[in-house]
Amino acid sequence: MSDLILTPNINDADGFYAGLLAAHDGLDKAESDALNARLVLVLANHVGDNSILTQALQAAALTDR
Amino acid sequence: MNKIFDVPLYAFDRSPDQDAVTPVRHKVILIGAGPVGLAAAIDLAQQGVEVVVLDENDKVSFGSRAICFSQRTLDIANRLGCGQPLLDKGVRWDRGKVFFDNRQVYDFNLQPDEGVANPAFINLQQYYLEQVLVERVQALQAEGAPIEIRGRNKVGAIGTHDDHVRLEVETPEGPYTVEADWLIACDGANSSARKMLGIDFEGRIFEDNFLIADVIMEADFPSERWFWFDPPFNRGQSALLHKQPDNVWRIDLQLGWDIDKEREKRPENVIPRLKAMLGEDVEFQLEWVSIYTFQCRRMEDFRRGRVLFAGDSAHQVSPFGARGANSGLQDIDNLGWKLKLVIDGKAPDSLLDSYNVERVQGADENIQCSSRSTDFITPKSQMSRLLRDAVLDLSEHYEFARPLVNSGRLSEPCTYDGSSLNSADALNGPTQTRPGSVCPDAPMGDAFLLPMLAGKYTLLTIDADAPDMLVEDGIEVTRLALSVKDDPSMALKNRYLGKADGAVYLIRPDQYVAARRDSYEENAFRQAIRRASGKE
Numbered sequence: 001m002s003d004l005i006l007t008p009n010i011n012d013a014d015g016f017y018a019g020l021l022a023a024h025d026g027l028d029k030a031e032s033d034a035l036n037a038r039l040v041l042v043l044a045n046h047v048g049d050n051s052i053l054t055q056a057l058q059a060a061a062l063t064d065r
Numbered sequence: 066m067n068k069i070f071d072v073p074l075y076a077f078d079r080s081p082d083q084d085a086v087t088p089v090r091h092k093v094i095l096i097g098a099g100p101v102g103l104a105a106a107i108d109l110a111q112q113g114v115e116v117v118v119l120d121e122n123d124k125v126s127f128g129s130r131a132i133c134f135s136q137r138t139l140d141i142a143n144r145l146g147c148g149q150p151l152l153d154k155g156v157r158w159d160r161g162k163v164f165f166d167n168r169q170v171y172d173f174n175l176q177p178d179e180g181v182a183n184p185a186f187i188n189l190q191q192y193y194l195e196q197v198l199v200e201r202v203q204a205l206q207a208e209g210a211p212i213e214i215r216g217r218n219k220v221g222a223i224g225t226h227d228d229h230v231r232l233e234v235e236t237p238e239g240p241y242t243v244e245a246d247w248l249i250a251c252d253g254a255n256s257s258a259r260k261m262l263g264i265d266f267e268g269r270i271f272e273d274n275f276l277i278a279d280v281i282m283e284a285d286f287p288s289e290r291w292f293w294f295d296p297p298f299n300r301g302q303s304a305l306l307h308k309q310p311d312n313v314w315r316i317d318l319q320l321g322w323d324i325d326k327e328r329e330k331r332p333e334n335v336i337p338r339l340k341a342m343l344g345e346d347v348e349f350q351l352e353w354v355s356i357y358t359f360q361c362r363r364m365e366d367f368r369r370g371r372v373l374f375a376g377d378s379a380h381q382v383s384p385f386g387a388r389g390a391n392s393g394l395q396d397i398d399n400l401g402w403k404l405k406l407v408i409d410g411k412a413p414d415s416l417l418d419s420y421n422v423e424r425v426q427g428a429d430e431n432i433q434c435s436s437r438s439t440d441f442i443t444p445k446s447q448m449s450r451l452l453r454d455a456v457l458d459l460s461e462h463y464e465f466a467r468p469l470v471n472s473g474r475l476s477e478p479c480t481y482d483g484s485s486l487n488s489a490d491a492l493n494g495p496t497q498t499r500p501g502s503v504c505p506d507a508p509m510g511d512a513f514l515l516p517m518l519a520g521k522y523t524l525l526t527i528d529a530d531a532p533d534m535l536v537e538d539g540i541e542v543t544r545l546a547l548s549v550k551d552d553p554s555m556a557l558k559n560r561y562l563g564k565a566d567g568a569v570y571l572i573r574p575d576q577y578v579a580a581r582r583d584s585y586e587e588n589a590f591r592q593a594i595r596r597a598s599g600k601e
Contacts, residue, residue, distance in 0.1 A: 033451055037455035
């Protein structure tokens with residue numbers, strides 16, 4: 001089983017973050033929520049491996065730290 | 066139009082049991098002449114077990130009710146000698162469309178497996194299935210098989226004893242007492258047998274109502290399953306359209322929780338809803354309307370001593386996925402041969418406990434699948450709706466999201482992983498035929514594999530040696546010798562051998578794999594037979 005990467009892994013962190021904010025520019029709350037939901041699903045499909053996704057769900061919950 | 070559900074199919078006929086001085090003892094009594102009870106009775110009678118079916122009514126069920134029957138159900142029906150009339154009458158389908166809001170988001174084709182006898186699904190009104198089963202009962206009676214249906218025989222009380230069951234039965238000509246060595250309760254979700262024995266039926270009630278309408282129309286809609294999420298004609302809810310024989314269309318409209326059921330059922334309220342869906346100018350007749358609230362629940366144990374529960378009396382699921390009647394037929398498929406062996410003294414009583422374990426596993430799988438479908442179709446929170454809508458929006462553009470769309474996961478037979486009847490896997494073969502799996506079909510020239518495996522223990526050898534017959538403690542196992550050369554399509558090789566050069570399978574009478582090895586080894590197979598009959 002491979003491990004979820006929780007160390008820096010995005011080669012242009014600032015660029016990605018700017019892009020994430022830009023994608024939400026001009027959207028209202030409902031549209032932004034929908035975009036985030038679609039983004040989660042697109043990324044989850046790219047990851048594919050259910051064991052990684054399970055670890056990601058746990059990591060995002062911030063409960064074990 | 067002739068309504069078959071208006072005509073008594075098994076009218077009340079006074080039984081000599083009603084005039085007996087001491088109660089007559091039967092081998093097996095079944096309560097309920099629905100699809101599950103009738104199929105169980107046929108299964109037992111075909112094996113020579115004497116059965117009496119008691120039903121408080123005398124006709125097939127009213128309205129279409131269960132309409133979607135799976136490949137496994139058709140395979141079971143073949144074993145019961147009545148698969149062909151179901152295929153002849155049923156509507157075959159393998160395509161479907163999914164709509165969201167006012168647009169089609171995608172269509173699908175179930176892509177039926179090549180090299181199997183039966184289609185993935187047929188649609189057929191439940192009353193036709195019941196009629197076919199009753200005709201099969203009558204054919205068995207004509208051949209002298211020990212099977213009887215008693216209409217308008219309502220069980221009013223059940224007394225359970227160590228070695229038999231005693232029933233008080235009410236009829237139009239007064240009550241009588243009758244006994245049976247075994248009782249099978251197939252009397253549906255509101256099972257009176259279950260209530261009379263004071264057994265709980267716990268689970269989750271979904272706060273939702275659905276309007277089901279059968280309409281007769283000459284329409285151009287194809288034989289496809291159409292499912293709508295949040296359509297303009299039923300805002301915030303779902304809808305389903307599916308074709309049945311005789312130009313009858315099944316329409317399911319989700320109505321939500323806070324409604325007046327009696328009001329919604331009235332034609333003056335139903336018809337405008339249907340017109341909004343089908344179009345103002347489509348002509349149709351309303352055949353049957355019902356409103357249901359559904360639940361997902363099961364009994365803790367499907368067996369209580371000499372009483373066995375099968376079908377909806379033991380477990381109930383939401384209708385999405387056609388997992389009600391289909392799973393009930395899988396129950397009787399699992400039970401019939403076990404009860405026969407126990408009655409004949411060839412297997413210990415504890416073999417029937419494996420019925421409980423295996424079918425509880427099946428019921429839990431069905432409850433999980435149908436609960437998940439329900440959670441997708443009816444989101445329970447703002448966030449679950451947001452995610453659901455995101456899946457649907459994505460599914461219109463990207464194929465990856467389509468497997469996430471859940472408008473019902475269609476019934477599949479349960480694999481009994483971990484069953485005490487299985488022996489450890491001793492073949493490096495395909496996972497789909499590991500011990501605990503139902504045998505997949507394969508073409509055999511003009512015929513198919515599954516009918517060759519029906520109703521008895523089989524030692525299936527594929528390019529491997531074994532004796533033609535093996536008897537272990539009263540259990541007879543006959544060999545079926547095949548070669549991958551028998552099937553040029555290679556389905557047999559791909560499904561049963563994989564990379565192995567040969568294999569020996571022990572197959573149960575319900576066409577499930579009990580054990581497999583790369584070659585015949587007498588002690589191992591003798592032990593596997595003992596395990597598969599509940600003796601180890």
